[in-house]
Amino acid sequence: MLRTEIMSAAGGPFLAIGTVMPFGAVPAGLLLGAFVLGLLTALALMALILPAVRRRMVAAPKVAASAPTADPPPACLGPAIGAAVRAGELQLHYQPKLDCRTSKVCGAEALSRWTLPDGTRLQPEEFVTLAETAGGIADLTLWGVERTLEDSCKPANGALGGPIFVNLSGKLITPEFAVRLIELVGDQTRRIGFEITETAVLENPEQALECLFALRDAGLALAIDDYGAGLSSLSYLKQIPASELKIDRKFIQGMTRSNRDPLIVRSTIDLCHGLGMTVTAEGVEDAMTASLLGVMGCDTIQGYFVSAAVPIEDLLRFVEEHPGKELRVPQIRKKAGVMRPEQGRI
Numbered sequence: 318m319l320r321t322e323i324m325s326a327a328g329g330p331f332l333a334i335g336t337v338m339p340f341g342a343v344p345a346g347l348l349l350g351a352f353v354l355g356l357l358t359a360l361a362l363m364a365l366i367l368p369a370v371r372r373r374m375v376a377a378p379k380v381a382a383s384a385p386t387a388d389p390p391p392a393c394l395g396p397a398i399g400a401a402v403r404a405g406e407l408q409l410h411y412q413p414k415l416d417c418r419t420s421k422v423c424g425a426e427a428l429s430r431w432t433l434p435d436g437t438r439l440q441p442e443e444f445v446t447l448a449e450t451a452g453g454i455a456d457l458t459l460w461g462v463e464r465t466l467e468d469s470c471k472p473a474n475g476a477l478g479g480p481i482f483v484n485l486s487g488k489l490i491t492p493e494f495a496v497r498l499i500e501l502v503g504d505q506t507r508r509i510g511f512e513i514t515e516t517a518v519l520e521n522p523e524q525a526l527e528c529l530f531a532l533r534d535a536g537l538a539l540a541i542d543d544y545g546a547g548l549s550s551l552s553y554l555k556q557i558p559a560s561e562l563k564i565d566r567k568f569i570q571g572m573t574r575s576n577r578d579p580l581i582v583r584s585t586i587d588l589c590h591g592l593g594m595t596v597t598a599e600g601v602e603d604a605m606t607a608s609l610l611g612v613m614g615c616d617t618i619q620g621y622f623v624s625a626a627v628p629i630e631d632l633l634r635f636v637e638e639h640p641g642k643e644l645r646v647p648q649i650r651k652k653a654g655v656m657r658p659e660q661g662r663i
């Protein structure tokens with residue numbers, strides 16, 4: 318930066334005399350004069366520029382200090398999550414998904430919550446990210462899978478209408494972890510599926526795809542989560558062996574207010590159907606959006622309009638109270654409205 322500023326401010330003549338004209342071609346006096354003039358110009362420029370540069374150098378740490386720090390999370394967090402799992406401080410809640418055609422519940426997503434002994438409720442978004450960096454994400458996920466398998470036995474045969482999906486962190490999309498998951502699930506592959514974000518395969522696509530194919534070949538359903546939230550690549554969309562795609566709520570929530578979001582959603586639905594995948598709209602919060610999605614051919618909706626994530630007992634009651642046959646989508650809100658939005662994810 319400094320060099321460029323001096324060069325452009327010195328306007329070439331200073332530099333050009335020394336570089337373009339051969340020494341022998343100019344009288345010594347002229348050369349000396351030019352040299353002295355150049356030196357003075359350079360000194361004057363330095364005097365002008367240096368304070369600004371110094372100001373910038375002093376200002377830099379202040380900017381860095383106010384920006385979010387990339388400090389590693391406390392190392393104790395990994396073991397703490399493991400201990401919290403064993404101490405029963407984590408709960409798993411389930412957010413139902415609704416089939417747009419039948420208005421029946423057709424599965425759910427498992428979302429975790431961590432309540433400390435003093436009642437403090439930790440934001441799942443925070444502890445999941447911390448567990449991914451400080452350790453503990455594998456413990457948390459294995460616990461979530463075990464709990465999901467236990468709870469998915471509770472609804473009467475087929476009442477849930479589809480598998481419960483567990484979020485699988487990008488850090489765990491390895492062939493080794495796939496083996497552990499497949500062992501843990503055993504022959505209960507119809508009860509559980511995994512949600513993965515599309516960007517999770519970006520870091521090491523070969524290894525990630527090997528893992529995903531192993532899970533798919535073992536009979537486990539895969540869903541691409543938060544589609545459109547990151548840098549989506551059609552090339553990965555083609556390669557990931559997922560049977561379902563979940564459109565990120567940032568496109569869904571603007572559907573009735575913007576011109577572009579419904580077009581994006583509509584074309585994503587068509588694209589996925591062309592690829593043989595089903596589509597779930599995430600974050601559906603109102604009847605109008607739900608209806609619009611139904612008209613667009615979306616397969617499934619999920620969001621506070623249907624229900625927040627709730628404990629398994631409440632989910633079972635919800636399924637019982639909404640057998641679905643005569644239930645038209647706009648009627649659901651009245652009954653689902655009593656459920657308070659909960660936050661959580663595995």
Ligand code: G
Pocket residue numbers: 412428484542543566599600601602619620621622625659660661662
């Ligand atoms: O990334 P993923 O889709 O797994 O995120 C699930 C998160 O979305 C949970 O934290 C849950 O609380 C939140 N969530 C679920 N339904 C809705 C909704 O209708 N609106 C909003 N704003 N958030 C939702």
Ligand code: MN
Pocket residue numbers: 426484512542543
């Ligand atoms: Mn998810």
